[in-house]
Structure formats: C-alpha cells, structure tokens
Amino acid sequence: MNDNLPPHAPGNHAPGNIAPDPCAGLAAIHAQIASAALDAGRDPAEITLIAVSKTHPAAAVQRLLHCGQQTFGENRVQEAAQKFHPLQPAWPDLRLHLIGPLQTNKLREAVALFHRIDSLDRPRLADALEQAAQSTGKLPRLLIQVNIGNEPQKSGVTRAEADLFIRQCRQRFGANLAGLMCIPPQGQDPTPYFRDLAAMAHHHGLATISMGMSSDFISAIKMGATEIRVGSALFGHRN
Numbered sequence: 001m002n003d004n005l006p007p008h009a010p011g012n013h014a015p016g017n018i019a020p021d022p023c024a025g026l027a028a029i030h031a032q033i034a035s036a037a038l039d040a041g042r043d044p045a046e047i048t049l050i051a052v053s054k055t056h057p058a059a060a061v062q063r064l065l066h067c068g069q070q071t072f073g074e075n076r077v078q079e080a081a082q083k084f085h086p087l088q089p090a091w092p093d094l095r096l097h098l099i100g101p102l103q104t105n106k107l108r109e110a111v112a113l114f115h116r117i118d119s120l121d122r123p124r125l126a127d128a129l130e131q132a133a134q135s136t137g138k139l140p141r142l143l144i145q146v147n148i149g150n151e152p153q154k155s156g157v158t159r160a161e162a163d164l165f166i167r168q169c170r171q172r173f174g175a176n177l178a179g180l181m182c183i184p185p186q187g188q189d190p191t192p193y194f195r196d197l198a199a200m201a202h203h204h205g206l207a208t209i210s211m212g213m214s215s216d217f218i219s220a221i222k223m224g225a226t227e228i229r230v231g232s233a234l235f236g237h238r239n
C-alpha cells in the first residue's frame with residue numbers, strides 16, 4: 001500500500017489483489033442496486049448492502065470501511081470476533097450481522113458481538129435467545145431464516161413451520177424481530193423463491209427482507225429485497 005494515497009486512490013493497491021480498487025467495486029455494486037431498484041419502481045435508498053466478508057482478512061474489511069461501507073456479514077462467530085473486535089472501537093457506526101448458523105453454546109458471544117442475528121432458524125435457538133435476554137438484558141435484532149426451497153441440507157424453518165414460528169417469535173421478541181432471510185436453492189431461477197419470501201414478510205408485517213447474493217441480487221431487489229448480502233462480487237473469490 002502507498003501510505004501517501006487515500007485507500008481509494010487509483011493505483012493504490014497491492015499487486016495481485018482481485019479487486020484492486022475496492023471503492024470502485026463498491027460504487028459499481030451501488031450502481032447496479034440503483035438501476036435494479038429504479039427498474040422495479042423502488043427507491044434505491046430502501047436497499048441496504050451487507051458486505052459479506054467471511055474468509056477475507058480484516059484489511060479487506062478496513063479498505064471497504066474507508067470507502068464508506070458500514071454493514072458487514074459474517075457466518076462464523078469466532079472468525080467474526082477475531083476480525084471485528086479490533087476494528088469496532090475505531091468504527092463506532094460499523095454494523096455486524098451474523099448470517100450463518102448459530103450454536104447455542106456460542107450464543108452469548110454472538111449477542112455481545114453482532115448487532116443482528118439473521119439466522120434464527122429453530123425453536124431451540126429462540127428459547128436460548130429469550131433466556132439470554134432475560135439474564136443479560138440484551139437482545140439483538142433478529143431475522144428468521146426460512147428454508148424457502150424446503151431443502152433437507154439447508155438451515156431455516158420449513159415453509160410449513162414458518163407461519164407459526166414467525167407468530168411465536170413476534171410474541172416473544174416484539175419489534176426485535178425485524179424480518180426474514182432466505183437462501184434459495186442453487187441452480188434454479190430464484191425469482192419465485194424471492195417472491196414467496198417477500199409475500200411471507202408482508203403477510204406478517206415484517207419490514208426487513210434479506211435475500212440476494214452476488215449472483216442474484218438484481219432479481220432479489222426486483223422481488224422486494226430490503227437487504228442484499230454480497231460477498232464475492234465485492235471481495236473477490238473465496239478460497
């Protein structure tokens with residue numbers, strides 16, 4: 001890195017970086033978000049970009065922070081803690097989301113670290129969250145993960161369980177239950193799955209709809225996503 005240049009200056013990149021200018025990469029994603037939103041008659045400002053930094057180092061996160069990106073997603077508690085604890089004091093507006101499965105034995109650490117848990121996917125985890133909230137007074141905001149394709153290998157409540165689980169979580173967690181999240185089946189047109197998740201959220205009056213990743217966020221925005229989770233399109237490929 002050339003210390004004399006701001007991180008977004010042209011030419012200020014280590015050789016071999018996949019995304020040599022992270023600010024230009026970020027701007028390109030924002031342009032795609034804006035154009036998809038406008039196509040769908042939506043206000044681009046309704047859509048939050050979550051930068052998914054799993055497997056990428058703290059330095060890559062820092063580069064994006066310097067470009068103005070403030071919301072990040074990680075799928076492992078330990079990895080997120082190591083990467084983000086050192087960054088948090090200097091970046092008070094940084095928001096961190098857990099987007100991967102949460103084991104109940106990691107719950108306290110997760111509640112302390114993450115601003116939102118986007119992967120509430122089973123009644124046992126809801127029980128544990130409620131207990132932790134009662135004993136610590138802390139409850140993060142939550143999204144319920146719906147297994148929208150009813151795939152056996154995927155986490156999330158099945159479509160059949162979703163209605164009841166959403167109503168129960170609403171009762172327990174009130175406004176802390178912010179919305180729904182899904183990962184549609186791979187190798188299929190995601191559009192009908194996105195449409196169904198949005199309909200489910202609207203039916204329950206839940207404002208936040210987290211869907212769409214690097215390969216399909218345009219379609220997700222057209223179907224009503226209020227948050228998209230983008231990793232490789234921002235940070236390059238994961239090993």
Ligand SMILES: *Cc1c(COP(=O)(O)O)cnc(C)c1O
Pocket residue numbers: 052054075099100183213214215229230231232233
């Ligand atoms: C890794 C991951 C993403 C980002 O995936 P990309 O294809 O790299 O954009 C989004 N959501 C979840 C839940 C993930 O685990």
